[in-house]
Amino acid sequence: MATSKSTKFIFRNLKSTKFLISRSINHKSSLTNSLFPRHLLHTISLPPLLNQTKPSVAYSGWFQAVYGGRRSHTATSFSDYVDQLCTEAPLQQELNFPGGKVKFTPKRIFTPGSNEERINCYRVLNENGEVIVDSDSLKISKELAVKMYTNMVTLQVMDTIFYEAQRQGRVSFYLTTIGEEAINIASAAALSDNDFIFPQYREPGVLLWRGFTLQEFANQLFGNKYDQGKGRQMPIHYGSKKHNYVTVSSTVATQIPHAVGAAYSMKMQKQDSCTITYFGDGGSSTGDFHAGLNFAAVMEVPVIFFCRNNGWAISTPISDQLRGDGIVVRGNAYGIPSIRVDGNDALAVYSAVYEARKLAIEKQTPVLIEALTYRAGHHSTSDDSTKYRPVDEIEWWREDQNPVKRFRKWIENEGWWSDQVESEHRSSIRKQLSHAIQAAERVEKPPVADMFNDVYDVPPKNLNEQELLLRENIKKHARDYPSNAAV
Amino acid sequence: MATNLNKFKRIGSMMFTCNHLRRLSSSPASSGVLASADAQGKSINLYTAINQALHIALDSDPRSYIFGEDVGFGGVFRCTTGLADQFGKHRVFNTPLCEQGIVGFAIGLAAMGNRAIAEIQFADYIFPAFDQIVNEAAKFRYRSGNEFNCGGLTIRAPYGAVGHGALYHSQSPEAFFCHVPGLKVVIPRSPKEAKGLLLSSIRDPNPVIFFEPKGLYRLAVEEVPEGDYTLPLSEAEVIREGSDITLVGWGAQLTTMEQACVDAEKEGISCELIDLKTLLPWDKETVEASVRKTGRLLISHEAPVTGGFGAEISASIVERCFLRLEAPVARVCGLDTPFPHVFEPFYMPTKNKILDAIKETVNF
The missing domain is CATH 1.20.5 (Single alpha-helices involved in coiled-coils or other helix-helix interfaces)
Structure with missing residues (x-):
């Protein structure tokens, strides 16, 4: 080990492109004329590379790859960089590493795996449907509020009737959004129609909001000749070019990097729009999630990552899925502004997505939203979730934390809704759905x-x-x- | 509406009929062609046979582990039912939702001398792990000069058609993996075969991909010995003897092929049916010997015909038996489209497609 190397020697080597050595200084250095205070040096470990007498080709190549590119740093050339390092580092006790300056510390402290306090969850409506005093919420007009509520109810009724149709054997498969109606509708309401949606499979409410008709939903479920997907995919794999809703795939989280690439296109075309991609807590474990977030941060694109953290990936609870404080904290690691929001509070979801969209487009930056909620239904019609979670738990979330009920309390308090309108709306939707199912069933399958x-x-x-x-x-x-x- | 309901249901009822036949043909109460010989023990279905094999694997080797998405509560196909309760959550556990993670983790575990039994929930979802399987698992031994290996690795994945799985719950991706030196690829046809072949795969000192015909999980029932037993890898089995044409297949497709053999026999054509069982490395000798006898070959699989494993079998047999062949090798396979939902009955290599091809080949 180079226990007696002088600082001079080190910097000479630096200038001969033996750059990596500069990243760490000998732990047992006996430097007497060091530019670095000794207590600093003591904390720095020595990489095996210091054993080498000649810089490896690979590393000098690596250096050029990093510094020959567009990555920003204050020095304009390598010699500037070394000079800067020689002069600035000892004074400021920091070093301009690739990626930026880092201060040194004599303390051998590990960062904690997770913070003691979990990140707070943004909420506007309390459980009684009352707006929390001083909450940062956007004003929502009566018209918008009523439209949001009616869509949430429509989504609920749609789930009930289509689920039943599957149980009767009329369609082969179905998957509900029960418990996530606010996430579906309020996020959709905060977007513009020219924003592109890259969905997982539990966001049909976004498509509903954009005007996909109940008949169109039914046609897809039956895979008849009017299904946009031409009967090729399983039920609930909706997609509509007209509504900028990219067709659902059964694969999990594969859509996340797509949303990033699409957002790059919007950036290049200078469009006043963004993309949004939805995924679950399970999806956040995939490689595509990590690749997508990192690409988005590096490319600086207007994309909203919307994680529906509903606690369950089929039977896998969140405790088997991840450690640390959920999804929201990962945004920081990738350099992405992030927020945690109460997914059962439509007003909070609306405000969060509205602001995220603004931020994404104005600043050309990705934004991560983690909506905390609960999958109050089974994963799908192929699943019986009572096999792996208590019925009481499901019931509590379904009833006491019901996002539709909460929003209804609010619009009722505002005087914008009544029992009578509610029952008329539900009854009307039920009739429309019944008709849509019968019609879809009558239509023949797509041609061979x-x-x-x-x-x-x-x-x-x-x-x-x-x-x-x-x-x-x-x-x-x-x-x-x-x-x-x-x- | 009623008429149309019936029309729709027709797809369902046809699938039921097909499945019903499958159950009969693999049951010892039937002609017994697909059932393994010397079956003794309880009559159980395929997922229960898999469960038994996994139970034995855990019981017989304290350094064996089973993991994957939703494995903890028994798996979405119930194959791991009860195992976490019996062997503990440190040996049978859920993983985060990440196939590349599952396989990468399994390789590391296996490389330390353990038996890592990884479940990929559907074969359709194996592709994020493709790099780990192809570049890591398959080459771990070779690239290190046998300093290291991950031979304790077994990857289980349900594959194939079920009647309504569409693009992402139906695929048969075996051919991708048959192109990878260093892997073994095994596919069982029945409960007894599944148990014996899975135990062989788990104990084989090479990484094995074990594709399970998910359409047969509940439907295929036969007597399976209760104890520990293995069946040899890379050995094909003649499951029906005949003299006019050789049929080669694997997994669930054998049931359909067997029906075609039965129908062909009624028309005076004697078919020999071979279960390949292990696709890589495969038993050319058994197929060659059969074709030398019959002079004709038909291969059938659900995967798309182009680049399917049937092409490899066809080429190898033409190389070895060119002068003995009396007709072109026939392939009755899935079509060159993604696996479509409402068109599944059109896509599938059905009994009548096979029967037609048998007749054309024999009458060439």
């Missing part, structure tokens, strides 16, 4: 040609051949095939 279309922009020869063979087979063995798809 749609199985082969859209694999590519135009079907290549192998698919043309396979389609011909299939048509011959259908003629020959008609009974093998469903009769409700046009051949």
Whole structure:
């Protein structure tokens, strides 16, 4: 080990591009003429690289890669950098590392894994539906409030009726948003129609808000010929170009980096819009989540990461999913402004998303929102959540923390809603849904040609051949095939 | 509306019929073609057989671990039911939702001399772990000059059609992994096979990907020995003897192929049916011997035909049996589209598609 290297020697080496050595100084240095105070040096460890007499090609290449690029630092050249380091570091007890100046400390202190106090959760409406005094909430007009509430109720009724249709065997699968109605509707209400949505699969309310009709929802569930997805995907995999709602995929969190790339496009095109991507607490464990946040921060793009932390990824509780203080704290690690919000408070969700959007577009920055809530329904119709969580717990969240009820108390207190309007609305939606289901069921499936279309922009020869063979087979063995798809 | 309801239900009822046949054909009460020979023990379904194998793996090696998404409460297909209660949450546990993490973690665990049994919830979701499987697990031994290996690694993943799984709950991705030297790829056809092959996979000193036919989890029932037993890897099995044509398949597709064999027999065509069981490294000799006898070969799998593992079998047999072949090798497979929801009955390599191909090949 280089226990007797002088500072001079070190800096000479630095100038000969042996840069990495400068990042750490010998722990047992016996420097007498050091530019660094000894108590500082003592805290710094020595990397194995100091053993090398010649800088490795790889490292000098690394240096150029880092410093030859656009990364900003105060020095304009390497020699400036070294000079700066020589003069500034001892005075300020800090070093201009790649990525910026860092102060030294003689204290061997580890940062805590998590803070004792959890990050607070932004809330506007208390559980009685009253606005909390001094809350930073935006004024919401009667018209907007009533529209938000009616959409939340529509989403609730939609879930009830479609869930029932699955139970009757009329559709093969369904997945509810129960407990997350405020997240769905209030976040949608705070966005502009030209903002692009990259959903997970528990945000149909955003599409509802944008005008996707109950009939269109039903058509997708039945996979009939009016389904935009042409019957190819499972139920609840909605998508609509008209509504800037990018089609749902069953895969988890894969949409997160897409939202970042799309936001980069908006930045480049100087559009007055942003993207928003939704995902759950489970999704925050994926590689795509981390890649997406990091890319967004580095590319400085207008994207809102909206995490619906509902506590459950199918049967996996949050305690098996992550440690530390949830999702919100990760924003800071990536350099992304972040907020935690009460996901069962529609006014808080609305205000948070509204401000996040403004921030994202004006500052061209990603924003992370963690909405705390509870998945009050089963994961899907393939799941029975009472197998892994207490019924009482589910009931408590469903009843006592119900976001729709809370919002209703508020609009009632404002004098904007009544029992009568409520029952009329529910009854009307039920009728519309019943009609939509019957109509969707009557419509035939997409034509067989749609199985082969859209694999590519135009079907290549192998698919043309396979389609011909299939048509011959259908003629020959008609009974093998469903009769409700046009051949 | 009633008429249309019936139309819709037709898809469902057809699937039921198909599944019903599957249950019969793999049950010892049926012709027994698909059931393993010498079956003794309780009649159980496939997921219970998997559960038994996992139980034995945990019981027989204190350094074996089982983990994956939702594994703790028994898994979404119930394969790990009761294991966490019996063996503790340190050996059977939930992981965060991250397939690359699951496999990467499993490789590290295996590299330290443990048996790491990782579950990927659906084979459709294995792709985030592709780098860990292809570049890490498969090459761990080779790149280190055998200084290190992760042979204790087994990755279980349910694969294949279920009638309503669409793009992301139906895929058969076995061919991707058959292109990777260093991996073994195993697919069982029935409960007894599943138990014996899974235990072999877990104990094999190489990383193994074990694809489970999820359509058969509940439907395939047969007598399975209650104790600990293994079945050899890389050994195919002739499960139906015949003289006119050789059919090769694996997993759930064998049930459909067997029905085609039965129908062909009624028309005087004698089919030999081979369960490949291990796709990598595969048992060419058994297939070659059969084709030398019959002079004809048909391969069937659910995965898209182009680049499917059928292509590899076809090429290898043409290399070895060119002069003996009396007809082109036939492939009856999934079509070259993503796996579509309402079009599933059109996509699938059905019994009649296979039967037609058998007749065309025999009458070539």
